[in-house]
Amino acid sequence: MSIRFSSLTKKHFRNLNKMTKQYLIAFLLIASCTVFLFIPSISSAQNLIxxxxxxxxxxxxxxxxxxxxLIQNGDIAAIQRTTFDDDAKILALDPNDHILPGLIDLHAHLKMEYxxxxxxxxxxxxxxxxxxxxxTIFTAGDVEPEKVLQFKKNVNAGNSYGPRILxxxxxxxxxxxxWNPEYTRGDIYRIVDEWAERGVGGFKAKTISPVNLKHLIDRAHHHNITVTAHLNSGWNNTVRSDEAISMGIDRVEHFLGGSALPDSVHAYDGLEQLDPDDPEFDKIIDIFIENDVFFSATMGTFGAWSGSSDPAFEKWVDETVYLTPFTKQLFEKFEEPDTEGTIAAVYGIKKELIKDYYDRGGMIVLATDRPLYLDSSLGPHFNGFFVHREMEILAxxxxxxxxxxxIATLNGARAMGLDHQIGSIEPGKIAYLMIIDGNPIEDIRRTRxxxxxIKEGNIFNSxxxxxxxxxxxxxQSDEKWMEDK
Ligand SMILES: [Zn+2]
Structure with a gap:
């Protein structure tokens, strides 16, 4: 198990054996005597079983x-009976505990709008x-990219709680x-190079022109970085999915789209009028499959937004307890969602299409898309909890x-080119695991x-x-929010 000197380690520290504690104390004494600020992120020799x-x-x-x-230095070292190791910490599970690979959410916004x-x-x-x-999350478009980058560093250093952040x-x-719509190829290459250098996990385009998207994809692939996009219908110089796929895009968010959408109107309006049995969709699906493009289905956000009464939206915990008291009040003032409007229609069509896409062999990733919008409401369902809803809708x-x-594990890893590291429980992979009560293959709701x-061998209690x-x-309040500007 990897031990870090940070606020995260307090609970770990209590569980360490006496010898390791002495070692840690000695190390801390030496470390505190060094002149320069040294915040080490070391791994102890201690194993976790x-x-x-x-x-x-x-x-x-x-x-x-x-x-x-057996977890060693944050990695799964072996899956086999391990004879008692004096130095190992043992995490003893209950008989009905089930260990799964950690979930990968590839459209996990941190953003809030108010x-x-x-x-x-x-x-x-x-x-x-x-x-x-x-x-593991992909943040799918940062509105404060510097802040997110710094936060990612804090998480990696063990100083903040969070998933691995792409x-x-x-x-x-x-x-x-x-964004400047006049950007040249050189401008786009420069921005891509800059963020590639800073270790970005992937790129996301939204409302981009065809020529700019092509430059983004070309340069991102030069750095071996994936690109996804929220595309449109071709309306108003936007890009359709079939065009983006011909440019080499890696994933497509929200809509299968393509030439099944009329380019005379915005995608949402076009989607509402679509017939899921239109043979044009079969062609689009084939294009996804032939080009190994992953689809970030983002089913649930459309259901939540339109106030769906599907079973996935039943309450099992009160998620509003996570809101600040001020934000909770905002939610009380929102009008009832429109259960028969455009978004409800889009949700219905998406549900019909996703099974077709899956049956034909299309590749799907788990993607939730849950920004906290407070100028209008996307529904009182929030990040984290939403992955269980999304999985239930797919089921x-x-x-x-x-x-x-x-879809929620290995596909996400494959889509990001990280399946050699994460996405399944195998020796040699990093120990990203979740432990649940009950068998989710029998009942998908068990993931709740x-x-x-377990993240890199560190144990977190939910x-x-x-x-x-x-x-x-x-x-926290109007004043505080405006002041932080
Ligand atoms: Zn989004």
Whole structure:
């Protein structure tokens, strides 16, 4: 188990054996005597053994008794019975505990919008994600890219709680208020180079022109970085999915789109009028499959936004306890969602199309898309908890539970080119795990019971993280929000 000298280590420290404690104290004394500021992120020689319960392998739909998972320096070193090791910490599980790979949410916004100002939340959202078993996120368009980059560094150093962050850097396209539609190829290459150098996890375009998207994709691929986009219908110099795929895009968000959408109107308006049985969709699906493009389905956000009464939206915890008292009041004032408007129609069409896409062999990733919008409401359902809703919607659409779990784990890793590191429980991969009560292949809702999350060998208690997030999501007051500007 990896031990870090930070606020995170207090609970770990209590659990260490006496010899290790003495070693740590001696080390801290030496470290505190050094002249320069030294915040080490070292790994102790201590191993972690996860003992008992079951291991779930979504990709093979197997659930096997856990022989022991041995974690060394944050990696899964072996999955086999481990003879007693004096130096190891043992995490003993209950008989009904099930160990799964940590979830990967590839459209996990940290952003919140209120009174026309948009910011990224690094206080409550990352804790809510991690507590719910999400060990890796792609932030899908940062509105404060510098802040998110700094936060990612803090998480990596063990100084802040959160999943592994694949930051996106700024939006490419007019979704970024600083975007200049006149950017040349040289401008776009320069921005891509700059963020590639700073270790961005992927790029996201939204409301971008075809020529700019092409430059983004070419340069990102030069750095081996993936690109995704919120595309449109071709209306008003926007890009359709089939065009973006021909440029080499890696993922597409929200809509299969393509030439099935009329380019005379905005995608939302076009989608509302579509017939899911239109043979044009079969062609689009084939284009996705032939080009190995992943689809970030973002089903649930359309359901939540339009006040769907699908079972996935039933309440199992009161998520509003995570809102600040001020933000909670804002929610009380929102009007009832329009259950028969455009968004409700789009949600209905998406549910019909996703099963077709899956049946034909289309690749899907888990993507929630839950910014906290407070100038209008997307529904009182928030980050972290939403991954369980998204999985349930995919299962209700007819995708087998094991495949839904693969979508939420290994597919996300593949889509980001990280499947050699994360996405499944195998020796050699980094220990990103979640532990739940019950078998999710029998009942997808069991994922809601996540109680322990392992990230790089560190053990996180979900209840502890959630307690820290309580009352912290959203602005504290009008004045405070405006003042922080
Ligand atoms: Zn989004």
């Amino acid at each position: 996860i003992r008992g319960g079951w291991i779930v392998h979504p990709e093979s739909a197997e659930v096997i008794p856990n022989p022991d998972i 009174r026309g100002i948009t910011r990224d939340d690094t206080t409550a959202t990352p804790k809510m994600l991690l507590a719910n078993g999400v060990t 930051n996106s850097g700024p939006y490419f396209g007019r979704a970024n208020p600083d 209700d659409a007819g995708i087998p539970n094991a495949d839904v779990l693969t 019971t996540v109680h322990t999350v 209840g502890y993280l959630l307690n820290l997030a309580e009352g912290k999501l959203g602005p």
